[in-house]
Amino acid sequence: GAVVSQHPSWVICKSGTSVKIECRSLDFQATTMFWYRQFPKQSLMLMATSNEGSKATYEQGVEKDKFLINHASLTLSTLTVTSAHPEDSSFYICSPSLNPYEQYFGPGTRLTVT
Amino acid sequence: RKEVEQDPGPFNVPEGATVAFNCTYSNSASQSFFWYRQDCRKEPKLLMSVYSSGNEDGRFTAQLNRASQYISLLIRDSKLSDSATYLCAVTPHNKLIFGAGTRLAVHP
Numbered sequence: 001g002a003v004v005s006q007h008p009s010w011v012i013c014k015s016g017t018s019v020k021i022e023c024r025s026l027d028f029q030a031t032t033m034f035w036y037r038q039f040p041k042q043s044l045m046l047m048a049t050s051n052e053g054s055k056a057t058y059e060q061g062v063e064k065d066k067f068l069i070n071h072a073s074l075t076l077s078t079l080t081v082t083s084a085h086p087e088d089s090s091f092y093i094c095s096p097s098l099n100p101y102e103q104y105f106g107p108g109t110r111l112t113v114t
Numbered sequence: 115r116k117e118v119e120q121d122p123g124p125f126n127v128p129e130g131a132t133v134a135f136n137c138t139y140s141n142s143a144s145q146s147f148f149w150y151r152q153d154c155r156k157e158p159k160l161l162m163s164v165y166s167s168g169n170e171d172g173r174f175t176a177q178l179n180r181a182s183q184y185i186s187l188l189i190r191d192s193k194l195s196d197s198a199t200y201l202c203a204v205t206p207h208n209k210l211i212f213g214a215g216t217r218l219a220v221h222p
Contacts (some may be wrong), residue, residue, distance in 0.1 A: 034209070034210065036212075042214060043201060043212045043213060043214040043215050044158065044201070044212045045212075046209055046210070046211065049209060091155070093157050093158075095210070101146055101205075103210050105157040105158055105159075106157060107156070107157050108155075108156070108157050110155070
């Protein structure tokens with residue numbers, strides 16, 4: 001099956017700092033990247049969709065200036081949480097996709113903002 | 115109304131039991147349907163796709179009712195290792211949207 005890596009797997013940062021999360025598809029090229037976040041005991045909520053070389057499309061209620069997404073290549077996408085606050089503490093999961101019917105998931109990054 | 119709604123759970127069942135999960139979706143234009151399994155602090159793993167004719171994979175059976183916008187998952191002969199959260203997911207607008215998940219705990 002497809003291999004997806006995310007880095008870091010967990011991170012603790014102080015309020016006001018920025019955190020960058022990397023997502024790589026190791027054995028395939030993803031035309032589309034989806035970013036999800038999951039709060040404790042809740043479902044995965046889609047944050048944004050990006051296509052390689054294009055600006056990301058954000059879901060309603062997700063601040064594009066706070067969650068910066070870069071999809072510079074077909075194998076790498078990054079999500080930067082800027083000026084993090086404790087309410088941004090969550091489990092962030094990337095999902096590279098070959099097409100709407102083949103979507104894979106990274107192992108997730110657990111962010112804790114203190 | 116949420117796009118995808120599931121039984122809230124949790125379901126606590128003994129080994130060997132049969133358990134059924136239900137899921138409804140609001141967007142009739144949804145084209146693909148899935149059941150995922152998620153273990154604690156892990157990413158979701160695809161359990162099975164759901165087809166209009168219904169499909170089975172070992173102890174797992176999935177059904178789709180487009181008219182009622184309803185998806186179900188049946189697990190027969192539950193194992194301890196089936197304990198997890200089960201998420202249904204649909205794809206309106208070429209985006210995978212998840213339900214809140216139903217927690218299953220199988221006990222000896």
